[in-house]
Amino acid sequence: MLRPTLGALSFILSLGGLVAQNVSEIYLENCAGCHGPDLRGGSGPNLIDDTWIHGDDDESVTRAISSGQPEQEMPAFKETLGSAKIRTLVVYLHEQRARAKHQPAMAEGPSNRQIYRSREHAFQMEIIAENLDEPWSINWLPDGRMLVTEKSGQLRLITNNQLDPQPINGIPAVYNRGQGGLMEVMPHPNYSENGWIYLAYSDPAINEDGDEVSMTKIVRGRIRGHRWVEQEPIWQAPPNTYRNGGPHYGCRLAFDREGYLFFTLGERGQQEKAQDLALPNGKIYRIHDDGRIPKDNPFAQTNGAIPSIWSYGHRNPQGLVFEPKTGLLWETEHGPRGGDELNLIRPGANYGWPIITYGINYNGTPITASTSQEGLEQPIVHWTPSPAVCGIDFYTGLKFPRWNGNLFVTALAGQHLRRLVVDSGHVIDQEVLLQDIGRVRDVASGPDGMLYLVLNRPGKVVRLVPLE
Ligand code: HEC
Known part of the structure; x- marks a missing residue:
C-alpha cells in the first residue's frame, strides 16, 4: 500500500532532518565557543581549512574529539558525549569542510562607510x-x-x-x-x-x-x-x-x-x-x-x-x-x-x-x-x-x-x-x-x-x- 510507505518515508526523512539539526546543536553547545560558530577558529584552530595538527582522517579526528588535548585546552569528550555523538561530529566536520570549499570566504569584516x-x-x-x-x-x-x-x-x-x-x-x-x-x-x-x-x-x-x-x-x-x-x-x-x-x-x-x-x-x-x-x-x-x-x-x-x-x-x-x-x-x-x-x-x-x-x-x-x-x-x-x-x-x-x-x-x-x-x-x-x-x-x-x-x-x- 502506498500510504503507509509514504508515511514511513516521511518519518525517516524527518528523523534525518532531526539528526542533522542535532549535530549542529551539539557543535554550537560544545565546540563553537573555542572553534567559532562558523568553525573558522577562535581560541581553538580552524576546523574547515586544510591545516590539521593531528591529522584529518576519521580516526585522527575521532581521537582528537574523544581524548582531547587537555594540556592545550582541547577537552576530552569521550565521557560526556559518547561515541555515537562524536561520530556525528566527525561527519559534521567533513560536511562543513566540503561546504566551505564551495563558498566564498567570509566578508572581510567592517567597512569604513557603515x-x-x-x-x-x-x-x-x-x-x-x-x-x-x-x-x-x-x-x-x-x-x-x-x-x-x-x-x-x-x-x-x-x-x-x-x-x-x-x-x-x-x-x-x-x-x-x-x-x-x-x-x-x-x-x-x-x-x-x-x-x-x-x-x-x-x-x-x-x-x-x-x-x-x-x-x-x-x-x-x-x-x-x-x-x-x-x-x-x-x-x-x-x-x-x-x-x-x-x-x-x-x-x-x-x-x-x-x-x-x-x-x-x-x-x-x-x-x-x-x-x-x-x-x-x-x-x-x-x-x-x-x-x-x-x-x-x-x-x-x-x-x-x-x-x-x-x-x-x-x-x-x-x-x-x-x-x-x-x-x-x-x-x-x-x-x-x-x-x-x-x-x-x-x-x-x-x-x-x-x-x-x-x-x-x-x-x-x-x-x-x-x-x-x-x-x-x-x-x-x-x-x-x-x-x-x-x-x-x-x-x-x-x-x-x-x-x-x-x-x-x-x-x-x-x-x-x-x-x-x-x-x-x-x-x-x-x-x-x-x-x-x-x-x-x-x-x-x-x-x-x-x-x-x-x-x-x-x-x-x-x-x-x-x-x-
Ligand atoms: C576550550 C576550548 C575548546 C573546546 C570547547 C573544543 N575545542 Fe577542539 N581544540 C581546541 C584547541 C586549543 C585545539 C588544539 C589542540 C592542540 O594544539 O593540540 C583543538 C583541537 C581540535 C581538533 C584537532 C584539530 C587539528 O588541527 O588536528 C578537533 C578535530 C577538535 N578540536 C574538535 C572539537 C570539537 C568537535 C569540539 C566540540 C565537541 C571541540 N573541539 C571543543 C579547543 C577547544
Missing part, C-alpha cells in the same frame, strides 16, 4: 592597521606613536595611522603555541623621562627532559630606532613552574597612580594551584617598576608565600585597569564554560577559583556545586554563556561625551564590545555594541579621544569615530 547606531552615540569604524598577525595589545607613546604586539612575536609601531612595515628588532623570543606568545606592551607612566617599555609574554625554555616548556615573563627595555635595547628582567617564575603546553598566561599589565606595576598570571590550566600562595599560578601581582617587591604587599610577611602576590584564586585574568576617577582596580577573567567574571581587586583577597565558580567544565561535567562561599570574593558581574571577556579600558575622551567614564569590555567568543556604566564599584547598566564584529582582543581610549579596538582575526586595529 554607520553603527547605539544608545548614546552613532559612529563609524575606521581601519588604522590591517594584515596584523593576531594582534594582542596596543598602547601609545607620549609622541602619539602607537605600539602593537602580534602574538607570534613581533612588536610594531604605528605612526600617524600608518603601520611601520619593519618590526622592532631584538625583542625576546616567545613561545608561540596555543594561547602563548607575545602579549602585552605598555610604556612606563614616566616614559618621557626614562624611556622604559614593558613587555609580558610566554617565555620559552627547555626542561631537564628536553621538553619545550613556557611560563609568563615580564621584561622592560627601550626602543632606539628599530632596535629593542637595554633589556632588564622584571619578573620571572621559578624554572620548575614552567610547563609543557598549558593555557592561561594572564599577561595584562597596569600601573597605579603611585607607579606600582600590577600584572596578571593565569593558573596555566592547573586549577588547584590558584589557591596555593607558594606557587605563581592564578595570581595578580604588585611590584615596583624595576621588579623589587614592596614591603607592604599583603603576603610579604607570610611564611612560604610568594611576596609579590596581591590577590589570588584567579583562573585567567585577561583584562586589568585602574579606574581614573576612583583608583579602583578592575579585572576581567575568563571563566571555564560559563562564569566569565568582572572583579574589583583588593589586596590579599581570594577570588575563589576553583572552589567557587558560575561555570562548568568545557565537556559539560561540573567543577563544583558552589557559586559562593564565606571568605571568597564574589564577582561584580558574571556572564553565562561566556563572552570570553578580554582587554578592558575606561573611556576618558571627549569625542563621545556620554561614554565618558564608562568601562569598555572586549569579547573574543562573544564577538562584541560591551559598554558598562559603573558607579562606586557597581555596574548599573550594560550595552552590547558591534555584535558579530569578530573576536575583539583589546580596547583602549586613545589620546585623540577616539576609542580603539584590536580585532583578532583578521588582525586589525580600528577606531570608532563619532558621527557628526
Whole structure:
C-alpha cells in the first residue's frame, strides 16, 4: 500500500532532518565557543581549512574529539558525549569542510562607510592597521606613536595611522603555541623621562627532559630606532613552574597612580594551584617598576608565600585597569564554560577559583556545586554563556561625551564590545555594541579621544569615530 510507505518515508526523512539539526546543536553547545560558530577558529584552530595538527582522517579526528588535548585546552569528550555523538561530529566536520570549499570566504569584516547606531552615540569604524598577525595589545607613546604586539612575536609601531612595515628588532623570543606568545606592551607612566617599555609574554625554555616548556615573563627595555635595547628582567617564575603546553598566561599589565606595576598570571590550566600562595599560578601581582617587591604587599610577611602576590584564586585574568576617577582596580577573567567574571581587586583577597565558580567544565561535567562561599570574593558581574571577556579600558575622551567614564569590555567568543556604566564599584547598566564584529582582543581610549579596538582575526586595529 502506498500510504503507509509514504508515511514511513516521511518519518525517516524527518528523523534525518532531526539528526542533522542535532549535530549542529551539539557543535554550537560544545565546540563553537573555542572553534567559532562558523568553525573558522577562535581560541581553538580552524576546523574547515586544510591545516590539521593531528591529522584529518576519521580516526585522527575521532581521537582528537574523544581524548582531547587537555594540556592545550582541547577537552576530552569521550565521557560526556559518547561515541555515537562524536561520530556525528566527525561527519559534521567533513560536511562543513566540503561546504566551505564551495563558498566564498567570509566578508572581510567592517567597512569604513557603515554607520553603527547605539544608545548614546552613532559612529563609524575606521581601519588604522590591517594584515596584523593576531594582534594582542596596543598602547601609545607620549609622541602619539602607537605600539602593537602580534602574538607570534613581533612588536610594531604605528605612526600617524600608518603601520611601520619593519618590526622592532631584538625583542625576546616567545613561545608561540596555543594561547602563548607575545602579549602585552605598555610604556612606563614616566616614559618621557626614562624611556622604559614593558613587555609580558610566554617565555620559552627547555626542561631537564628536553621538553619545550613556557611560563609568563615580564621584561622592560627601550626602543632606539628599530632596535629593542637595554633589556632588564622584571619578573620571572621559578624554572620548575614552567610547563609543557598549558593555557592561561594572564599577561595584562597596569600601573597605579603611585607607579606600582600590577600584572596578571593565569593558573596555566592547573586549577588547584590558584589557591596555593607558594606557587605563581592564578595570581595578580604588585611590584615596583624595576621588579623589587614592596614591603607592604599583603603576603610579604607570610611564611612560604610568594611576596609579590596581591590577590589570588584567579583562573585567567585577561583584562586589568585602574579606574581614573576612583583608583579602583578592575579585572576581567575568563571563566571555564560559563562564569566569565568582572572583579574589583583588593589586596590579599581570594577570588575563589576553583572552589567557587558560575561555570562548568568545557565537556559539560561540573567543577563544583558552589557559586559562593564565606571568605571568597564574589564577582561584580558574571556572564553565562561566556563572552570570553578580554582587554578592558575606561573611556576618558571627549569625542563621545556620554561614554565618558564608562568601562569598555572586549569579547573574543562573544564577538562584541560591551559598554558598562559603573558607579562606586557597581555596574548599573550594560550595552552590547558591534555584535558579530569578530573576536575583539583589546580596547583602549586613545589620546585623540577616539576609542580603539584590536580585532583578532583578521588582525586589525580600528577606531570608532563619532558621527557628526
Ligand atoms: C576550550 C576550548 C575548546 C573546546 C570547547 C573544543 N575545542 Fe577542539 N581544540 C581546541 C584547541 C586549543 C585545539 C588544539 C589542540 C592542540 O594544539 O593540540 C583543538 C583541537 C581540535 C581538533 C584537532 C584539530 C587539528 O588541527 O588536528 C578537533 C578535530 C577538535 N578540536 C574538535 C572539537 C570539537 C568537535 C569540539 C566540540 C565537541 C571541540 N573541539 C571543543 C579547543 C577547544
